[in-house]
Amino acid sequence: xxxxxxxxxxxxxxxxxSRHASPAxxxxxxxxxxxxxxFAEQRAVHDPAALDTALLRTFLGAERSxxxxxxxxxxxxxxxxxxxxxxxxxxxxADNPVELLRTPKQPSHxxxxxxxxxxxxxxxSAHDGSPLAVRDQAMLELFYSSGLRLAELAALDLHDxxxxxxxxxGKGSKPRQIPVGRRAQQALAEWLACRAGMAKEGEDxxxxxxxxxxxxxxxxxxxxxxxxxxxGLPEHLHPHRLRHSFASxxxxxxxxxxxxxxxxxxxxxxxxxxxxxxxWQHLATSYDAAHPRARRGSGSKx
Numbered sequence: 542x543x544x545x546x547x548x549x550x551x552x553x554x555x556x557x558x559s560r561h562a563s564p565a566x567x568x569x570x571x572x573x574x575x576x577x578x579x580f581a582e583q584r585a586v587h588d589p590a591a592l593d594t595a596l597l598r599t600f601l602g603a604e605r606s607x608x609x610x611x612x613x614x615x616x617x618x619x620x621x622x623x624x625x626x627x628x629x630x631x632x633x634x635a636d637n638p639v640e641l642l643r644t645p646k647q648p649s650h651x652x653x654x655x656x657x658x659x660x661x662x663x664x665x666s667a668h669d670g671s672p673l674a675v676r677d678q679a680m681l682e683l684f685y686s687s688g689l690r691l692a693e694l695a696a697l698d699l700h701d702x703x704x705x706x707x708x709x710x711g712k713g714s715k716p717r718q719i720p721v722g723r724r725a726q727q728a729l730a731e732w733l734a735c736r737a738g739m740a741k742e743g744e745d746x747x748x749x750x751x752x753x754x755x756x757x758x759x760x761x762x763x764x765x766x767x768x769x770x771x772x773g774l775p776e777h778l779h780p781h782r783l784r785h786s787f788a789s790x791x792x793x794x795x796x797x798x799x800x801x802x803x804x805x806x807x808x809x810x811x812x813x814x815x816x817x818x819x820x821w822q823h824l825a826t827s828y829d830a831a832h833p834r835a836r837r838g839s840g841s842k843x
Contacts (some may be wrong), residue, residue, distance in 0.1 A: 545587035548578050554627045561714050563692035563758055573620035576604065591626055594638040597621055601642065618642060623713075653788035659774065660685065664724075666772040672735040673751070677764055678726070679732035680748060683707070684780055686725035688787035688805055691780040695758050697747040702729065711806035719804055 544552075551574045559567045580600045581587070604617055622639040629637055655663075664681060668674035684694060693709040701708045705726065708717050721729070732748075739747070741753035748756045762779055769778035788801055795801070 545578075545582065547581055547587055547589045547592075549579060550589040550628065550631075550633065551575075551624065553631075554624050557627065558623075561696070561710055562712075565758070566692070569616060570620045570623070573617045574624055575618070576600075577621065579622075589633050592625065592628070592634065592638060594641045597638055598642055647800075653782075654789040655774070655776070655778070655782060657786075657790050657816075660786055661771050663769070663774045663778075672739055675728075675731050675735050676739075676748060677768060679728040680761065680764070681768070681783070682725035683721065684783040685787055686722040687719040688784050688791075689719070689780075690784060690806075691758055691761060694748070694780070695756060695761060698745040699747055701746070702747060715806065717803070717806050752807040 554657065555571055555574070556771060558570060562570075577597075577600060580603065581592075584596075586592075586596065600621075601614060601617060605614060609617070612804075618639060622637060625634060625637040625639050628634040664678075664685065668678060678692065683689060687707055689707075690711070691708060693711060696710065701714070702721075706720050708716060710716050736747075736749065739751070739753055740749045744753060744755070745753035748761075750756045750760055765778050765780060767785075767814050768774075769776065784805070788805055791801055791804070
């Protein structure tokens, strides 16, 4: 049985997405859009031009009835919206029908940054000076210095790195330039001095593995988790924890929400505002502990 035009359009979108998105994102969107294709086929909708707000609202409603949670529904909606944007660019649709659909409300999960002093001790821990250790230190410093996503760091090429800034391609293929701090600059300079002896000829990737090829996402995650153990950090470390820490520590010091939004590459300020709630939570805890009229049981009864 031949593939429908809708299935072919989804395949074309996923192929385009794979050029800049992480494998995990592509796999998640493939799952979301495959569910849409099955739903559409059951209703004899085979043409992507037939996707409209009513059909997509019914699809999301059916997914909710099937037991999908708010977070999964929000991801389904995001996948539909990105796919619809692709169809608009391909002139299959005149506009994006998903824009008229509300995003399911999700429970608020505040990011938990690493304590600033504990993170400083972790980053300042001595290593053995081997090329791999120098590389790992450069990755750590760059993650924390510039708040990069895992996919952004893994995709970096040599030409993306300049003297005091780095150019990345973020979500939605949006480029941005981010400052690189002094400690990260030093760590990167040490890595570049070692990299020539590890990288395969013609390899453009900034970070390479023992085989000389670009370091993959899973390898980077495993290195960070192992470094947390060997350096005595008493908690699990992954790239997004360093990104959270970058944003929270910077916002606590600067109070400049717009600047943090730009540095993180968030399209909407509301995404960045989670860090203001985190900072408020910290301030409220300090207030409760320190203010003489806030401590329970400290005053006399009337």
